[in-house]
Amino acid sequence: MRRLVVASIIFVVISLLVVQPAMGRSVNVDYHGNTEILHRGNSPIWLNYTFTNVFNRTLDVEIQVPYSSHYSYKVYPGESISMPPYGVKNVSVVIYPHKGIERLEIDLVIKILIYEVDQVNPVETKEEHVTILLINPAWFLQPVITHFGLEGNWVWQFVITVVFWLSIGLLSVLVISPVIRKLTEKTKTQVDDIIWNILKWPIILFLFLYGFVAAADLLPIGANYLALINKIYELFLIIMITYLAYRVFHDLMLYEGRKIAAKTKSELDDVLIPITEKIGDTIIIIAGFLWFLSALNINITIFLAGLGGLGLIIGLASQDALANFFAGMHILMDHPFSIGDYIKLEGINTVYRIDKVGVRSTQAYDVFNHEMVIIPNKILANDKIINMMKPDEMGKVKFTVGVSYGVDVEQVLKIVEDVVENHPEIVKSGDRRPTIRLADFGESSLDILVIAWIPNIMDQWRVAHELRVALYNKFKEEGIEIPFPQLDVHIRDMPNP
Numbered sequence: 119m120r121r122l123v124v125a126s127i128i129f130v131v132i133s134l135l136v137v138q139p140a141m142g143r144s145v146n147v148d149y150h151g152n153t154e155i156l157h158r159g160n161s162p163i164w165l166n167y168t169f170t171n172v173f174n175r176t177l178d179v180e181i182q183v184p185y186s187s188h189y190s191y192k193v194y195p196g197e198s199i200s201m202p203p204y205g206v207k208n209v210s211v212v213i214y215p216h217k218g219i220e221r222l223e224i225d226l227v228i229k230i231l232i233y234e235v236d237q238v239n240p241v242e243t244k245e246e247h248v249t250i251l252l253i254n255p256a257w258f259l260q261p262v263i264t265h266f267g268l269e270g271n272w273v274w275q276f277v278i279t280v281v282f283w284l285s286i287g288l289l290s291v292l293v294i295s296p297v298i299r300k301l302t303e304k305t306k307t308q309v310d311d312i313i314w315n316i317l318k319w320p321i322i323l324f325l326f327l328y329g330f331v332a333a334a335d336l337l338p339i340g341a342n343y344l345a346l347i348n349k350i351y352e353l354f355l356i357i358m359i360t361y362l363a364y365r366v367f368h369d370l371m372l373y374e375g376r377k378i379a380a381k382t383k384s385e386l387d388d389v390l391i392p393i394t395e396k397i398g399d400t401i402i403i404i405a406g407f408l409w410f411l412s413a414l415n416i417n418i419t420i421f422l423a424g425l426g427g428l429g430l431i432i433g434l435a436s437q438d439a440l441a442n443f444f445a446g447m448h449i450l451m452d453h454p455f456s457i458g459d460y461i462k463l464e465g466i467n468t469v470y471r472i473d474k475v476g477v478r479s480t481q482a483y484d485v486f487n488h489e490m491v492i493i494p495n496k497i498l499a500n501d502k503i504i505n506m507m508k509p510d511e512m513g514k515v516k517f518t519v520g521v522s523y524g525v526d527v528e529q530v531l532k533i534v535e536d537v538v539e540n541h542p543e544i545v546k547s548g549d550r551r552p553t554i555r556l557a558d559f560g561e562s563s564l565d566i567l568v569i570a571w572i573p574n575i576m577d578q579w580r581v582a583h584e585l586r587v588a589l590y591n592k593f594k595e596e597g598i599e600i601p602f603p604q605l606d607v608h609i610r611d612m613p614n615p
Contacts, residue, residue, distance in 0.1 A: 144177060144232050144242050145201060146170040155250045156341035163213040165228075165248060171201035175234065177241075182229040183211060188222055188252075190214045215252050221335060224250040251344065253335045258282055275336045283329020290322050312373065316365045320358050327354055352413055360406030367398050393477055445499035446477045454498075455505050460485070460576060464502035485576075506575050512550070513575025515582045519589055520563030522599040527556060530566060530598060537588045538570050543581055545571040563601045 148168040157163055171177055179199050183191045194210040201207060211228060230244040255263055259278060268274050295318055302310040331351045335344060375391050408418045455461055459472050461482075470482035470491065480498055482491045506513070521530050531554055538544055538552045546552070550571040557567035572581050593600055 144171070144173045145179060145230070145244075146172055147230060147244055147246065149246060149248075151248075153248050154341050155248065156253065156344065157215070157250055158253050160215050160217055160219075160254070163215070163250060165211040165213070165226075167209045167211070167246070169199075169201060169207050169209055169230075171203060171205045174203045176203060177201045178233040178235060180231040180233070180240075181209065181211070182231065184227060186224070188216055188219060188224065190216070213250065219252050220254050220256050221332075222252045224252065226250060251341050253344075255336070256282075256332060272336050272338055276333050279333040279336060280329065283325060283332065287322055287325040287329065290325060295322075309370065309374075312369050316362065316369060320362055324355075324358065327351060349413070353410060356406065356410050356413055360402060360409070363402050363406070364399070367402060368395070371398075441496045443477050443495075445495035446475065446480075448499050449475060449480070449495060454503050455507075459508075460506040462504040462506065463498075464504070469506065511574055512545070513572050513578040515544075515570045515572060515578050515585065516568065517582055517586065518557055518565045518567050519586070520560055520565050520600060521593070522601045523564060525564070525598055527564065529596075530564075531556070533592055533596060533598070534566055534568060534589060537592055538568060538585060541570075541581065541585060541588070543572050543577065545573070562603045 146169070148170070150166045150168065151164075155163060169179060177200075179201055181193050181197050181199075183193065183197075191214065192212045194212065195207075199207060199209070213224075213226070215222075226248045228246040228248070230246065231240040232242040232244070233240050255275060256279065259275060259282075262278055263269055263275065266274075298314055298318075302314050305311075328351075331347060334347045372391065372395055375394070411418050455472050457472055457474065461470050461472060462468070463470070468487065469485040470493075471485060472480065472482055473490075474481040476495075479495055480493045482493055483489075484491050519534070535552065535554045538554065539546055544552060552571075553567070553569040555567045555569075556564060558565040568585065570581075570585070572578060590600065
């Protein structure tokens with residue numbers, strides 16, 4: 119039994135030794151330095167490491183440094199080294215920045231591949247991350263430093279940089295801006311004036327901010343403070359770009375859209391512009407906010423997921439609003455009526471004048487009741503609409519008038535025809551001449567049908583009233599009776615009491 123236990127222990131130890139490289143304990147890498155390096159000038163940058171082979175076999179180590187057009191490099195004692203069992207070696211990676219770089223941040227990832235002897239695939243891969251911030255005087259500062267011998271004098275370099283960018287900003291305010299203003303005033307279009315009004319102050323503010331950040335690079339402060347200054351500068355740029363996008367959208371795109379909409383007869387573009395304005399404002403603000411959070415290294419995935427969930431909730435809760443919205447789009451595209459048209463709805467005994475078609479509802483004036491009515495668009499889209507202004511604005515006056523039995527029918531028809539044609543608003547020519555007919559033998563009267571056309575349909579009730587009054591007076595003058603409903607009862611046999 120004891121022999122079995124000892125054999126098991128030996129087997130486990132051997133197994134651990136065999137798999138040790140795959141478990142990440144083949145070569146330990148110790149870096150001697152800062153992972154964030156602020157480097158001024160073009161002198162070499164030394165990255166020093168100590169490699170320790172913790173395995174009981176010889177290992178080959180390959181060091182890979184990424185290529186860049188901004189620097190060259192060299193590895194000491196070499197990019198491939200052999201590590202004896204439990205051996206220790208010092209390795210240096212030297213970065214040589216190229217000349218002409220004013221400001222550059224390098225995220226350097228050095229890969230260390232570890233092989234067993236005569237093996238093709240590495241048993242382990244390590245990565246070493248170092249951030250190098252290269253800073254040198256700006257192009258305009260280089261000749262000044264050389265001429266006056268200001269190398270290493272950060273005070274004068276800072277002052278000269280501030281004065282240079284301050285001068286550029288003042289030149290833009292006092293000289294360039296007035297010149298551009300005069301040039302834009304000479305053109306016929308307003309687009310260049312709008313663009314310059316949008317860009318003028320953001321450009322000037324950008325010059326001042328950029329000058330301050332460029333001068334701050336020359337201060338004898340650490341990389342952390344410089345990173346903070348540049349982060350604040352980045353956030354200001356995000357706010358500025360978001361503001362510019364908002365102004366361009368409002369002052370230029372919507373401005374041109376309204377001009378085009380004013381020239382078209384369609385009402386669709388007049389309604390779509392306010393919708394586009396609201397949607398555009400929302401998208402620009404949300405995009406700018408998410409960009410701002412991303413610049414602060416805040417994971418915006420949860421916000422995007424939240425926006426998606428919020429959109430689903432809003433969609434479910436706003437089914438009626440969405441139905442009205444799409445019904446409004448259908449009305450505007452199908453164009454069953456225009457602003458100012460008079461319509462009727464099936465089953466509703468009133469007349470509406472259309473005053474405004476919105477994205478959710480339509481505003482209509484109730485002619486009979488003198489009321490402003492808000493009609494949801496989905497009702498209009500699903501109901502039968504009678505447009506009283508189509509195919510034209512002419513209207514028809516139609517009514518019947520009764521006369522007593524026994525009158526001269528021809529005389530009555532002649533009287534009615536004269537009264538109708540003597541009205542100044544009745545159409546008397548073409549295929550829309552008045553129609554006078556004996557329509558029916560009523561229970562108490564002979565029913566005369568009057569059909570006449572008038573130029574404006576909204577005058578139909580007034581004209582019908584005037585014709586009725588004129589006919590009543592004429593019938594009274596001619597002695598023609600307009601009977602009231604009556605019932606004659608004839609008793610043939612009188613029962614005995």
